[in-house]
Amino acid sequence: xxxxxxxxxxxxxxxxxxxxxxxxxxxxxxxxxxxxxxxxxxxxxxxxxxxxxxxxxxxxxxxxxxxxxxxxxxxxxxxxxxxxxxxxxxxxxxxxxxxxxxxxxxxxxxxxxxxxxxxxxxxxxxxxxxxxxxxxxxxxxxxxxxxxxxxxxxxxxxxxxxxxxxxxxxxxxxxxxxxxxxxxxxxxxxxxxxxxxxxxxxxxxxxxxxxxxxxxxxxxxxxxxxxxxxxxxxxxxxxxxxxxxxxxxxxxxxxxxxxxxxxxxxxxx
Amino acid sequence: xxxxxxxxxxxxxxxxxxxxxxxxxxxxxxxxxxxxxxxxxxxxxxxxxxxxxxxxxxxxxxxxxxxxxxxxxxxxxxxxxxxxxxxxxxxxxxxxxxxxxxxxxxxxxxxxxxxxxxxxxxxxxxxxxxxxxxxxxxxxxxxxxxxxxxxxxxxxxxxxxxxxxxxxxxxxxxxxxxxxxxxxxxxxxxxxxxxxxxxxxxxxxxxxxxxxxxxxxxxxxxxxxxxxxxxxxxxxxxxxxxxxxxxxxxxxxxxxxxxxxxxxxxx
Numbered sequence: 001x002x003x004x005x006x007x008x009x010x011x012x013x014x015x016x017x018x019x020x021x022x023x024x025x026x027x028x029x030x031x032x033x034x035x036x037x038x039x040x041x042x043x044x045x046x047x048x049x050x051x052x053x054x055x056x057x058x059x060x061x062x063x064x065x066x067x068x069x070x071x072x073x074x075x076x077x078x079x080x081x082x083x084x085x086x087x088x089x090x091x092x093x094x095x096x097x098x099x100x101x102x103x104x105x106x107x108x109x110x111x112x113x114x115x116x117x118x119x120x121x122x123x124x125x126x127x128x129x130x131x132x133x134x135x136x137x138x139x140x141x142x143x144x145x146x147x148x149x150x151x152x153x154x155x156x157x158x159x160x161x162x163x164x165x166x167x168x169x170x171x172x173x174x175x176x177x178x179x180x181x182x183x184x185x186x187x188x189x190x191x192x193x194x195x196x197x198x199x200x201x202x203x204x205x206x207x208x209x210x211x212x213x214x215x216x217x218x219x220x221x222x223x224x225x226x227x228x229x230x231x232x233x234x235x236x237x238x239x240x241x242x243x244x245x246x247x248x249x250x251x252x253x254x255x256x257x258x259x260x261x262x263x264x265x266x267x268x269x
Numbered sequence: 270x271x272x273x274x275x276x277x278x279x280x281x282x283x284x285x286x287x288x289x290x291x292x293x294x295x296x297x298x299x300x301x302x303x304x305x306x307x308x309x310x311x312x313x314x315x316x317x318x319x320x321x322x323x324x325x326x327x328x329x330x331x332x333x334x335x336x337x338x339x340x341x342x343x344x345x346x347x348x349x350x351x352x353x354x355x356x357x358x359x360x361x362x363x364x365x366x367x368x369x370x371x372x373x374x375x376x377x378x379x380x381x382x383x384x385x386x387x388x389x390x391x392x393x394x395x396x397x398x399x400x401x402x403x404x405x406x407x408x409x410x411x412x413x414x415x416x417x418x419x420x421x422x423x424x425x426x427x428x429x430x431x432x433x434x435x436x437x438x439x440x441x442x443x444x445x446x447x448x449x450x451x452x453x454x455x456x457x458x459x460x461x462x463x464x465x466x467x468x469x470x471x472x473x474x475x476x477x478x479x480x481x482x483x484x485x486x487x488x489x490x491x492x493x494x495x496x497x498x499x500x501x502x503x504x505x506x507x508x509x510x511x512x513x514x515x516x517x518x519x520x521x522x523x524x525x526x527x528x529x530x531x532x533x534x535x536x
Contacts, residue, residue, distance in 0.1 A: 053409055079411035093406035096397070107410040110417075152406075159410070 003030050004067075006163065006195055007052065011061035014044070014051065021047060023219045025061070034189055034196040036206045038241065039216030040250060045199040046090070048216075049165050052197070053087060054078045083111065085163045086156030086194075090171060092148030094140040094155070100127070101136050104155050111159065126154040130184060146177030153184065157192075164188065166198040170205045178205055185209045203242060207231075215241060217250065294415070294493050298423055301416045319421040326387035326422070327429025331436065334382050338437035341374055342366055342444025350453050359453050363463035366445035371472045375438040376430075377524055380483035383430055384516045388491040391422050392512040395495025396505040404496070414496070423488040430484030431477055438476070471536050479527050483520055490516045 005028035012025035021044040029035050039045045050056040051063060054070060063070040065081055073081065094103050104123045108114060114122075127133040130150040140148060149169060156164065166185065170178035182205045188194055189209075200206050206213060207227050214224040215238060223230070223238050230242055240248030305314035350362045395418060398404055407414050442464055449455035455463070494508040494515070 050405075053405075055405060055408060082409055082411040085409070087406070087409040089402045089406060089409075091402055093402040095403055095406070096401060097394070107412070110410070110412050155410075 005029055005064075006031050006066065007197075008064040008067075009061065010064065012051070012058055012063060013060035014047065014056070014058045020219060022216075025216075025221060027214060027221060027224065029195065029197060031195050032189075032193060033211040034185065034198060034209050036198045036200060036210035036213045037216060038201055038203075038206060038213060040201065040241070043216045045201075045216060046167050049087070049167050049197070049199055052165065053082060053085065083159055084161055085165060086153075086159065086161035087165045088149065088153045088156050088167060088169055090168045092140070092145075092150075092152030094143075094148055094151050096140050099137050099139055100132065100143070100151050100154075103140070103151065104158050107155065107159050122158060123154075126157050127151075129157070129187075130154045131180070144177075146173045146180070149173070149177075149181060150184070153181075157188070160192070162194060164194050164196045166196065166200070168200055168202075169198065170200060170202045178202065181205070182208045203244070217241070290497075291489075291493050294419070294496070295489050297415045298419045298489060298492070301413070301420050302424065305416050305420050314420060314424075315417065318417075319424055322421050322425035323429055325390065326383065326425050327432060330379075330383050330386040330429070330433060333386065334379050334433045334437045335440045337378055337382055338370070338375065338440040339444035339447075341378060342370060342441030342446075343448045344444075345369055345374075345441070346445040346448040346453070350448075360455060360459065360463045362453060363445060363449060363455065363460045364467045367442060367464035367468050368472065370438050370441040371468060371476045373476075373524075373528070375434045375441065376476050376479040376483055377520065379433040379437040379480065380430060380487060380520050381517060383426070383433060383484070384487050384513055384520070387426060387429075388487045388512050388516050389509050391426075391488065391491035392495040392498075393505055393509045395492060396498030396508055399496060399498045400501055400505060419488075419492045422492055423485060426488035427481050427484035430480045430487070434476060434480035438473075475527070475531055475536055479524065482523060482527070486519050486523060487516050490519060 007027075007029040009025050009027040013023050014021045025048075037045055037048065047056065051058050052070070054073065057071065065073075068077075070078075070081075094100070095106070098106065101120075101123055104126060105119050108119050108122065123136065124133055127136055130153055132147060132150055132154065135143060135147065135151075140151070143151060153169075164185075169181045169185065173181065185196060185198065186209055189196060196209075198206070198209060207230075210227050212224065212226055213230050215222045215230075217237055223233065223235060225233075230238060233239065233242075237249045239245065240250050345366045346362050349365045350359055353359055353361050353365075395404075398418075404414050404418075407417060442461075445464070446455075446457050446460045449460040450457060491512045494512045498504040498508050
């Protein structure tokens with residue numbers, strides 16, 4: 001029996017003014033898998049997460065959550081969807097006016113009537129999981145970039161999500177912190193059996209955590225496949241992205257004539 | 270030609286859109302007050318947050334409001350006394366100070382101080398949260414930013430504006446009293462008796478109604494411009510100063526509106 005996808009994109013189109021970001025995105029995300037979405041800067045990876053969270057509307061096509069159109073969700077349904085998804089933002093997005101403890105307590109206090117003692121125990125468990133238990137009463141301004149991301153991840157886990165979205169989880173981190181985050185993603189999959197979507201262009205981390213990978217280029221998914229398929233692909237675009245080559249289809253084709261005209265203030269028309 | 274016409278249309282369209290968005294935030298915020306006070310989890314008001322905002326907005330503004338209003342009471346007394354002395358009506362100075370303060374200066378000056386203290390702080394804080402993805406993080410946790418951020422600030426501004434106005438009114442009377450005692454041969458008891466002679470409950474209540482509306486105005490403009498911040502630290506700075514300017518303009522226009530209505534109603 002074929003597996004039912006948790007999330008399915010069909011012919012998704014999104015534009016900002018005249019600029020078309022995607023035109024015909026198709027993708028399926030299955031329960032329990034870790035899907036890594038890769039793409040160059042500005043290809044719309046983070047925007048895709050915002051669409052999946054219901055923060056941004058899309059122009060055409062479908063985003064199906066358990067076969068239900070996301071854009072038709074009522075406010076209540078959208079909130080229910082957001083409660084089963086945990087999001088790790090690029091910067092961690094911890095609330096700066098609250099300590100780490102208060103950050104983690106907030107969603108639980110807002111959405112449950114759990115006793116305060118239990119909330120405090122949960123906070124310690126999740127902070128231990130991300131290695132931040134000693135920093136429980138620190139303010140976000142007292143944490144490093146990697147600690148903020150781990151704190152954001154602990155907060156995302158407090159509502160025990162069935163899905164996790166990671167937006168550039170290793171960006172701007174040193175190799176050790178990147179490895180810690182990648183290991184956390186693997187541990188969480190193993191311990192909590194969550195479905196994950198990881199947005200990244202960190203190839204090392206991507207190959208470490210992915211069950212499947214998708215490369216966003218040219219307004220569509222250029223290739224969706226297993227890490228092995230990406231490793232062995234002969235496609236020039238895939239090779240350039242995965243191997244980080246200077247020359248290839250992803251390199252900007254510089255217009256020498258326009259450049260000269262710009263330097264000399266000449267009209268190109 | 271067509272492009273030129275479109276360019277001319279753009280600012281008008283932007284303004285209309287902005288007014289529409291402001292109206293929606295105002296509607297959503299007012300509509301969220303009831304449920305946040307009486308409903309259960311997922312939509313309840315954070316009392317701790319409300320208390321924090323009342324402290325930050327109101328208590329911090331209190332010394333400045335007292336200082337400014339006491340000075341205004343003293344200034345009014347010194348300005349009016351020489352003119353009234355020409356008609357042998359120096360004691361009426363107290364009545365003028367009391368009327369001008371309770372009906373006009375108390376709410377307006379307290380609101381201007383609160384705009385500088387609370388309004389700018391609210392816009393900067395919410396703007397910084399927008400830049401730091403904190404608003405998106407709230408939404409990602411199914412927490413409505415209007416209920417969680419706007420409603421406590423709105424209630425805090427309304428409550429503290431009314432409180433500050435009462436304190437400011439009393440401070441102005443005290444300022445006038447000081448001048449009366451020092452230069453006008455009016456002892457505090459005489460000053461007080463003259464001050465309350467003409468005052469009615471209506472004067473006091475109209476001042477408080479104005480104060481409450483000013484509080485709503487300050488908070489909603491600050492929250493709106495905070496939520497509209499784009500473009501990092503520069504955007505925060507621009508919208509913070511815009512908050513102060515736009516709020517003061519809005520306060521004076523609202524004051525004119527209220528005074529006209531009360532004038533026609535004879536209140």
